[in-house]
Amino acid sequence: MLTPTEIYDNVEALASKRPEGAEFGLELMEAVGAPRATITRLREEAASGTFNWTRMLRFEAVGQGDAGPALDRMRIDAEGRPKAKRPRILLAYDGEVVAVRDTKIGDEQRVGLDALAYEADILFPLGGHERHVPDPERLADVRATKHLSRLFDAVRDANPGWNTSRDRHALNVFMARLLFCLFSDDVGIFDKDAFETAVQQSTRPDGSDLKEFLEGAFDHMDTDPSAGPRPARGWSKLPYVNGSLFTEVSPVPTLDGRCRRHLLDCARLDWRDINPDIFGSMLQGVVDTEKRGELGMHYTSPSNIMKVLRPILLDDLNAELDRAGANKERLRAFLKRLANVRVFDPACGSGNFLIIAYKTLREMEMEAFKRLGELPHDVVTLDGFFGLEIDDFACQTARLGLWIAQYQMDELFRKELGRTRPFLPLSQAGRITHGNAAMDDWLIACPAKAGSETVLVGNPPFKGSKHTSPAQREDMKAVFSGRVPNSGELDYVAIWFLRGADYAKATGTPFALVSTNSIVQGASVSTLWPHLLDGLVIRFAHRSFKWSNLASKNAGVTCVIVGLGAATQATKGLYDGDTVRQVDLIGPYLAPNVTTIVSKRSRPVAPDLGQMVFGNMPNNGEALLLDRGERDDLLHAHPEAARFVRRLYGSQELMKGIERWCLWVRPEEVAVARAIIPLEERFQRVRELRLASTRSQSVRLAEVPWAFDPQNEAASHTIMVPRVSSENRIWLPVDVMDETAIVHDRLFALYDGEIWQAAVLSSRLHRLWLETVGGRLKEDPSYSNQLVWNTFPLPGLTDHRKAELEEHWWEIDRARKEAGFGRTLGDLYVPKTMPADLRRAHEDLDATVEKIFGARRYRSDADRIEHLLQLYEAAIEGKGGR
Structure with missing residues (x-):
């Protein structure tokens, strides 16, 4: 049986050969390690262009452009058979495209031949290997990320000179526009496969005219038909989009045949199953190659996001909706309140919090209209969702994720209530600002608005005080200097708490943020919390829990959630695991009914x-330390040194049983110790190191090179x-x-x-x-x-x-x-x-x-x-x- 690596290599070699017709299928069997006798037996059957390897592979060679329809037909045929008699793999090949389906898992791929090697794991069952696949609800997202990563790499490789921040921004804009087109092609925003067909039929295989074609397509989708006739090239079936997506003047990168092939591979995916809750977070893995190992699966679980959103906003809204029942007056009052809700995330990343908040509020809106028995009108709109984010591509994908969420919720409204708003032209996708939330004015990113009900939520960066970048240290200095003494012990996330408190006091907005539990422990409490609780109280909190995401290598981080706002008479919710305790107040250690701060x-x-x-600290006295071998050599040569050799314990030595020794000389024993040559040599090395130190205490200790600091x-x-x-x-x-x-x-x-x-x-x-x-x-x-x-x-x-x-x-x-x-x-x-x-x-x-x-x-x-x-x-x- 071949190893997975051998299968990957063999499939890559096969794709480069590009065999024709059924010969491709037979060579594919050889590439995955099928028995030679089986391949020989099937060769005669394969002369017709199709063959069937019993319970393993159904193969068809078809005309160009027919691989997808052929796979659809094969799937319907297979699903009509008992499971025990279905082939495991269905595969159609048209000389350029491979369409393949794993009937056991329900996984499907339609890719160009060049990309088949990247997806060779779908063929593993033919080689005797069962596959590890993500949960069904994540499979489409993971696959999209893998294909987009290859497209992004191809575009980047075709533009080696694009190294400036302006170039990177242009590339981010380009990728966001493509993503919108890919999604729109499959969900009904565009005519079915309009974008894919336009690229396929109107550009050359070598990609030499793809850049020009896309420039025209993007301009076409930004041109209002009412402004006059529009050019009728291959993209004429693409609609007017608006919404600022195509408005910015941004250069399209140079593109080649490899870029075109990968773009078409992306277009062949089914984008209907993409989950907007986590779409943006996954796509950050496309442009951040350090995250590629996660295959786009690094995102925060919606259940954890709801731990923030429910207590600060959703629980109260749900309670009001419950009280409204079927009372039309109360339901209309509820919808009026809903229309005034705004959500602001000053560390919005790819928009996870905003998207989930938007979808949940739309669900409440739909329920209210169902009870009213009336056709819906606009209530919850994207204008009420504000974000501030330092990463440019995250901003682009946050906007895209919000548009996707809006489309999906509109479709749900249409199915449930029979009516929805037109999706195109696009409205503004929230108010996502590209900027540094540590430094920029939050009142500009989300201005105060009379009559609105704003909540501030988010999951800011968790960088510990010793792991911040130089730029982040400058941020901390600018925010805390002259205001918060001893701020050097604080984690980077403390910036969001302090600025959140400022925003809350200026606007009356409650806020709830996720943080590592360091924010409510140790010296951070006495340093930071007196500033936070000056005019505010903790309204709710989640005590320490694992803030896990769905990354494949996720270990989870121990976090807390703290919600603050102006004082109210209401009891405060203290969450501990699955339980919640209602208390009169919550202190900064997230303990009930006590506000004392330990110093x-x-x-x-x-x-x-x-x-x-x-x-005892060596203080540049490492020569006073010995491992087991050094200790044994010393005592073998100089048994008289035994009185000066003692077992040394630090945390590692105590916990792991590691043997370590040291030279320990009392003041009255110095002359005897220095008479032992190896000891004197070590003392001299200590003296030289201490004299060379920049620390004054080390220099002073150079005169007692045999001593630790202190010597207890x-x-x-x-x-x-x-x-x-x-x-x-x-x-x-x-x-x-x-x-x-x-x-x-x-x-x-x-x-x-x-x-x-x-x-x-x-x-x-x-x-x-x-x-x-x-x-x-x-x-x-x-x-x-x-x-x-x-x-x-x-x-x-x-x-x-x-x-x-x-x-x-x-x-x-x-x-x-x-x-x-x-x-x-x-x-x-x-x-x-x-x-x-x-x-x-x-x-x-x-x-x-x-x-x-x-x-x-x-x-x-x-x-x-x-x-x-x-x-x-x-x-x-x-x-x-x-």
Whole structure:
């Protein structure tokens, strides 16, 4: 059996040979690895131009232009047979075009011979390979993206000098115009296949006149027939479009025969099944080659978009429609309100939010007219949808997606209510502005309008503070400088929250944005939220959840949704998974009924907690570090150096069991250590590196090249806390090591800390506190001694409680040791494979810790965080200062 790669290569070679008639079918069988005996047996039958490989392939060679009709006839014939007797693959070939259908999956392709190699996976069943295909509702979108990508590449290759931003804009406009024509050809906006036929019949196969032809076609579709007679070349059957799609004076790129072939391949697709909700997002993969690996499947799921739209707008509209019932006066009032709704997305991308909002509002409009029993008139129009987007092609596709959505909803109105508005000439496709939402004036992009009901929604960029581009850092500086101190810790998405708050205060518009959960955790809260809550309240929020899309390699990002607006008397909806809790207020940590903000503290607020410090930093002292091999070589040559070699622990060493060592020299031992030549050589390297450093502290430490910064060690034991821990873990893996262990700066340390404190650190309540008030490194919680440990509101403990906690720690330690042979600390805390005994030990600890925090019974993690924040608030009121 041939491999898929071999099949792809063989089909590509076959297409380049271009065999005629049934010989193509026989050679195709050979290309996919069919048995030679079967090919020989079918050769006589194939002389007639058709043959049938039982239950595998039905092949017909037909006249030029007849491949599509022949496949339609073969499909009807096959569907009239029992499934067990249908050929798996139907294929018609006219010498130029291959029309092929997989009868099991229902997948179909009609492509030029040059493009067949790209779609060879449809032939895999003939070679014994089952296919992986997207869900049926996504198949057309994925296929469209693949074909458009090849067309785009062909056009780009034919125009190697098009490198300026003006050229790229022209190419984006060109692609958007083609996309509209391709869609219109199949759905009834144009006469059936009018555009495809015009290109096929009115341009040369070498594409030498295609550029001129399309220039004329685009101009023709922008010319109002009332202005006078229009030229009658091959595009005469194309209608007047208007809507600004063809108005802009934009050059058409140079085109060749390859471009023409790929354009016709695109035209042969059935564009009726394209989903406008995600169309634009997929098409960004056409012009962004870095996204090609996703085959156009990278888009946000509509269900997640509805998590934003429902609470901010749709739930209230649905409730009003429900109250209206069949009351005509109320229904007309509802339609009047609907006509005044506007949706603004200042990070609109390809228009996903706007398209889904538009379609949902049109569905409500249709339901109201059904209840009225009246013919519809214009209520929800594209004029009410505003977007601001920095990517030029995304702007083009957002407009296109809105037009497609309008056409599809108009067709639904026609079927349901018997009447709709004329689709052509086009109206304006929303108000999509090309610009930088971080810097441009939102009041220009979506001006305030008396009597309107505007909502601001979106899914802004998620770039973390350490992953922003230079241009984005300039944006952040311009927005936050002089207004938000310490803004360097904020993620890029914070710009949209601050500007959204400004827009809300200026216009009364509520807004709801998606963000990584960093916006409601750690230092971001104390830095940003006092500015957001100045005059606004959180009206609803979704606590942390996976904001997944349908990309093939999607891992999902942990996100929140926060909706803000002016204060109201209404209760606030706090969503947690599939449940919603109605509360009086929501705080910036998305906890109910508490607005306190946790700030860094120099000492613990809890009376019994010890001082946690950073580990020891090499500070250009990497020569003080040794791996296992270096350590062994040193001790083999100089056994007397053993007293200076200590085991070193950082986060990786603690969690993954990696062996690392270091040179550890106390001040009184320096002379002895320097007498050992390899050690002195290492000290000299440290000294040179520190002297060469641009950091003043490193230069000062050059005089003590044997020392870490600081040089802390324990007398009996050290409680070690990783600075970063996987987001998937239920508990924070901490450990206790003896006095010989040295702590690297990638850990926090409680030197000679009381053992019961290790139990507190290991509790679920403390892990929740970390996830709430701590920062993030990528998606993983990042520990902070000042922001997590020092603020943890542990109640005062009796000696009995301390002893009880210490016993829990030793139970955890025992369970680890018994289950841990060959398993690292990190392995033991993977939730799916966590040893049952270790899990029980933690759960027993949690029960005790929750008793310590009071008798209230927690219903959820949100309830736990609410209580912790209340205790913190009470603690700092009692402490006063830091």
